[in-house]
Amino acid sequence: MSVWLFDLGNTRLKYARLGADGVPGVVAGSAHAAGGLDPDWLTGLPPRIDEAVVASVASPALCAVLLDALAARGARVTVARTRIALDGVTIAYAEPARFGVDRFLALLAARAGGAGPAMVVGVGTALTVDLLDVDGRHLGGRIAPSPTLMREALHRRVAQLAPNGGVYAEFATDTEDALASGCEGAAVALVQRSLEQASTRVGAVPALLLHGGGAAALQPHLPQARLQPELVLAGLARWHRATARGAA
Known part of the structure:
Protein backbone atom coordinates (compact mmCIF):
# COMPACT_ATOMS: atom_id res chain seq x y z
CA MET A 1 0.00 0.00 0.00
CA ALA A 80 -3.21 15.75 10.60
CA ARG A 81 -4.32 17.71 13.66
CA THR A 82 -2.47 18.93 16.72
CA ARG A 83 -3.10 16.89 19.86
CA ILE A 84 -2.47 17.70 23.50
CA ALA A 85 -0.20 14.65 23.71
CA LEU A 86 1.13 12.20 21.13
CA ASP A 87 4.19 10.02 20.62
CA GLY A 88 6.02 11.32 23.69
CA VAL A 89 5.26 15.03 23.14
CA THR A 90 2.89 17.08 25.32
CA ILE A 91 2.14 20.63 24.20
CA ALA A 92 1.88 23.68 26.45
CA TYR A 93 -1.20 25.13 24.74
CA ALA A 94 -4.51 24.54 26.52
CA GLU A 95 -6.33 24.49 23.17
CA PRO A 96 -4.59 22.21 20.65
CA ALA A 97 -6.32 23.84 17.66
CA ARG A 98 -4.49 27.10 18.43
CA PHE A 99 -1.07 25.46 18.08
CA GLY A 100 -0.09 25.20 14.41
CA VAL A 101 0.09 21.64 13.17
CA ASP A 102 3.42 22.37 11.47
CA ARG A 103 4.93 23.37 14.81
CA PHE A 104 3.47 20.26 16.46
CA LEU A 105 4.84 17.94 13.79
CA ALA A 106 8.28 19.51 14.02
CA LEU A 107 8.26 18.78 17.77
CA LEU A 108 7.30 15.15 17.11
CA ALA A 109 10.27 14.79 14.76
CA ALA A 110 12.61 16.49 17.22
CA ARG A 111 11.50 14.17 20.01
CA ALA A 112 11.87 11.10 17.80
CA GLY A 113 15.37 12.22 16.86
CA GLY A 114 16.53 11.82 20.46
CA ALA A 115 17.83 15.37 20.67
CA GLY A 116 17.08 15.62 24.42
CA PRO A 117 16.02 19.15 25.20
CA ALA A 118 15.57 20.89 21.87
CA MET A 119 14.69 24.31 20.55
CA VAL A 120 12.94 23.98 17.22
CA VAL A 121 13.01 27.00 14.91
CA GLY A 122 10.88 27.13 11.77
CA VAL A 123 11.75 29.73 9.15
CA GLY A 124 8.97 30.10 6.61
CA THR A 125 6.49 32.93 6.20
CA ALA A 126 6.71 33.28 9.96
CA LEU A 127 9.62 32.51 12.25
CA THR A 128 8.57 30.17 15.05
CA VAL A 129 10.51 29.09 18.12
CA ASP A 130 9.43 26.19 20.34
CA LEU A 131 11.17 24.67 23.34
CA LEU A 132 10.95 20.97 24.17
CA ASP A 133 12.40 19.59 27.41
CA VAL A 134 14.14 16.26 27.87
CA ASP A 135 10.85 14.59 28.83
CA GLY A 136 9.07 15.75 25.68
CA ARG A 137 7.14 18.58 27.33
CA HIS A 138 6.62 21.64 25.16
CA LEU A 139 7.44 24.67 27.30
CA GLY A 140 6.06 27.30 24.91
CA GLY A 141 7.47 29.41 22.12
CA ARG A 142 7.45 32.58 20.03
CA ILE A 143 6.15 33.71 16.64
CA ALA A 144 7.67 36.56 14.63
CA PRO A 145 7.91 37.62 10.98
CA SER A 146 10.57 35.74 9.04
CA PRO A 147 13.33 37.74 7.29
CA THR A 148 11.49 37.21 3.98
CA LEU A 149 8.26 38.60 5.39
CA MET A 150 10.11 41.56 6.95
CA ARG A 151 11.59 42.45 3.57
CA GLU A 152 8.24 42.13 1.81
CA ALA A 153 6.49 44.27 4.43
CA LEU A 154 9.10 47.00 4.13
CA HIS A 155 8.82 46.94 0.35
CA ARG A 156 5.03 47.30 0.52
CA ARG A 157 5.33 50.38 2.70
CA VAL A 158 8.42 51.86 1.00
CA ALA A 159 8.58 50.79 -2.64
CA GLN A 160 12.21 51.78 -3.16
CA LEU A 161 13.35 49.24 -0.55
CA ALA A 162 13.93 46.04 -2.53
CA PRO A 163 11.99 42.97 -1.34
CA ASN A 164 15.04 40.72 -1.77
CA GLY A 165 18.75 40.79 -2.53
CA GLY A 166 21.74 42.02 -0.58
CA VAL A 167 24.42 40.25 1.44
CA TYR A 168 24.59 39.98 5.21
CA ALA A 169 27.21 42.17 6.89
CA GLU A 170 27.55 43.32 10.48
CA PHE A 171 27.74 46.93 9.28
CA ALA A 172 26.55 47.19 5.68
CA THR A 173 27.63 49.93 3.30
CA ASP A 174 24.69 49.90 0.88
CA THR A 175 20.94 49.71 1.29
CA GLU A 176 20.28 46.19 -0.01
CA ASP A 177 23.02 44.74 2.19
CA ALA A 178 21.68 46.74 5.14
CA LEU A 179 18.20 45.31 4.56
CA ALA A 180 19.51 41.75 4.38
CA SER A 181 21.65 42.33 7.46
CA GLY A 182 18.88 43.94 9.46
CA CYS A 183 16.16 41.41 8.71
CA GLU A 184 18.35 38.33 9.00
CA GLY A 185 20.09 39.84 12.02
CA ALA A 186 16.77 40.42 13.77
CA ALA A 187 15.85 36.76 13.31
CA VAL A 188 19.27 35.57 14.49
CA ALA A 189 19.08 37.80 17.57
CA LEU A 190 15.65 36.41 18.47
CA VAL A 191 16.91 32.85 18.13
CA GLN A 192 20.03 33.56 20.19
CA ARG A 193 18.03 35.30 22.92
CA SER A 194 15.59 32.39 22.98
CA LEU A 195 18.44 29.88 23.19
CA GLU A 196 19.95 31.70 26.17
CA GLN A 197 16.63 31.73 27.99
CA ALA A 198 15.97 28.11 27.04
CA SER A 199 19.29 27.02 28.51
CA THR A 200 18.35 28.60 31.83
CA ARG A 201 14.88 27.07 31.72
CA VAL A 202 15.95 23.46 31.08
CA GLY A 203 19.36 23.56 32.80
CA ALA A 204 21.35 22.71 29.67
CA VAL A 205 21.95 24.09 26.20
CA PRO A 206 19.22 22.52 24.06
CA ALA A 207 19.88 21.21 20.58
CA LEU A 208 19.00 23.91 18.07
CA LEU A 209 17.08 22.54 15.08
CA LEU A 210 16.33 24.75 12.05
CA HIS A 211 13.76 23.87 9.43
CA GLY A 212 11.74 25.55 6.70
CA GLY A 213 12.51 27.30 3.44
CA GLY A 214 14.48 30.15 5.05
CA ALA A 215 16.50 28.01 7.44
CA ALA A 216 19.55 27.62 5.22
CA ALA A 217 20.03 31.40 5.04
CA LEU A 218 20.17 31.69 8.85
CA GLN A 219 22.28 28.62 9.56
CA PRO A 220 25.66 30.29 8.78
CA HIS A 221 24.92 32.82 11.55
CA LEU A 222 23.97 30.04 13.99
CA PRO A 223 26.82 27.55 13.64
CA GLN A 224 25.57 25.39 16.51
CA ALA A 225 22.29 24.73 14.69
CA ARG A 226 21.39 21.50 12.91
CA LEU A 227 19.76 22.16 9.57
CA GLN A 228 16.78 19.82 9.13
CA PRO A 229 14.68 21.36 6.34
CA GLU A 230 12.15 18.51 6.12
CA LEU A 231 11.38 18.28 9.83
CA VAL A 232 7.62 18.76 9.31
CA LEU A 233 7.38 15.84 6.87
CA ALA A 234 9.41 13.69 9.27
CA GLY A 235 6.98 14.64 12.02
CA LEU A 236 4.04 13.87 9.77
CA ALA A 237 5.42 10.36 9.33
CA ARG A 238 5.57 10.06 13.14
CA TRP A 239 2.00 11.39 13.43
CA HIS A 240 0.78 8.80 10.93
CA ARG A 241 2.52 5.97 12.73
CA ALA A 242 1.34 7.03 16.19
CA THR A 243 -2.28 7.63 15.25
CA ALA A 244 -2.44 4.44 13.19
CA ARG A 245 -1.50 2.38 16.23
CA GLY A 246 -3.71 4.44 18.54
CA ALA A 247 -0.79 5.77 20.60
CA ALA A 248 -1.09 8.87 22.73
Missing part, protein backbone atom coordinates in the same frame (compact mmCIF):
# COMPACT_ATOMS: atom_id res chain seq x y z
CA SER A 2 1.42 3.39 -0.98
CA VAL A 3 1.29 6.18 1.61
CA TRP A 4 2.19 9.74 0.66
CA LEU A 5 2.87 12.67 2.97
CA PHE A 6 1.91 16.26 2.10
CA ASP A 7 3.03 19.43 3.89
CA LEU A 8 1.01 22.39 2.59
CA GLY A 9 2.52 25.61 3.91
CA ASN A 10 1.74 29.25 3.30
CA THR A 11 3.95 29.46 0.22
CA ARG A 12 4.98 25.91 -0.73
CA LEU A 13 3.72 22.36 -0.99
CA LYS A 14 6.17 19.58 -0.11
CA TYR A 15 5.46 15.91 -0.50
CA ALA A 16 7.16 12.52 -0.31
CA ARG A 17 6.28 8.85 -0.31
CA LEU A 18 6.52 7.16 3.07
CA GLY A 19 9.14 4.44 2.96
CA ALA A 20 8.78 0.95 4.39
CA ASP A 21 11.13 2.07 7.17
CA GLY A 22 8.66 4.76 8.24
CA VAL A 23 10.85 7.57 6.92
CA PRO A 24 9.85 9.97 4.12
CA GLY A 25 11.55 9.28 0.81
CA VAL A 26 12.73 11.82 -1.75
CA VAL A 27 11.02 15.16 -1.13
CA ALA A 28 9.53 17.13 -4.00
CA GLY A 29 8.18 20.65 -3.76
CA SER A 30 6.17 23.26 -5.56
CA ALA A 31 5.44 26.91 -4.87
CA HIS A 32 1.88 28.14 -4.88
CA ALA A 33 1.12 29.66 -8.28
CA ALA A 34 -1.17 32.71 -8.53
CA GLY A 35 -3.05 31.77 -5.39
CA GLY A 36 -3.39 28.11 -6.36
CA LEU A 37 -1.23 25.03 -6.66
CA ASP A 38 1.25 24.78 -9.51
CA PRO A 39 -0.54 22.68 -12.15
CA ASP A 40 2.68 20.76 -12.84
CA TRP A 41 3.04 19.38 -9.30
CA LEU A 42 0.84 16.39 -10.09
CA THR A 43 3.46 15.06 -12.50
CA GLY A 44 5.51 13.91 -9.52
CA LEU A 45 2.74 11.64 -8.27
CA PRO A 46 1.69 8.17 -9.42
CA PRO A 47 -1.73 7.85 -11.09
CA ARG A 48 -3.08 6.11 -7.99
CA ILE A 49 -2.39 6.70 -4.30
CA ASP A 50 -3.74 4.38 -1.62
CA GLU A 51 -3.40 6.72 1.34
CA ALA A 52 -2.47 10.39 1.76
CA VAL A 53 -1.63 12.15 5.02
CA VAL A 54 -1.92 15.93 4.82
CA ALA A 55 -0.71 18.71 7.12
CA SER A 56 -1.89 22.17 6.13
CA VAL A 57 -1.49 25.69 7.48
CA ALA A 58 -2.65 27.19 4.17
CA SER A 59 -6.09 28.63 3.49
CA PRO A 60 -9.07 26.26 3.58
CA ALA A 61 -9.67 26.95 -0.12
CA LEU A 62 -6.13 25.93 -1.09
CA CYS A 63 -6.27 22.87 1.14
CA ALA A 64 -9.52 21.87 -0.59
CA VAL A 65 -7.76 22.00 -3.97
CA LEU A 66 -5.11 19.60 -2.66
CA LEU A 67 -7.67 17.26 -1.12
CA ASP A 68 -9.68 17.16 -4.35
CA ALA A 69 -6.56 16.33 -6.35
CA LEU A 70 -5.72 13.48 -4.00
CA ALA A 71 -9.29 12.15 -4.00
CA ALA A 72 -9.14 12.06 -7.80
CA ARG A 73 -6.25 9.62 -7.43
CA GLY A 74 -8.31 7.35 -5.22
CA ALA A 75 -6.52 8.29 -2.02
CA ARG A 76 -7.94 7.74 1.42
CA VAL A 77 -7.04 11.10 2.94
CA THR A 78 -6.25 11.86 6.58
CA VAL A 79 -5.66 15.44 7.70
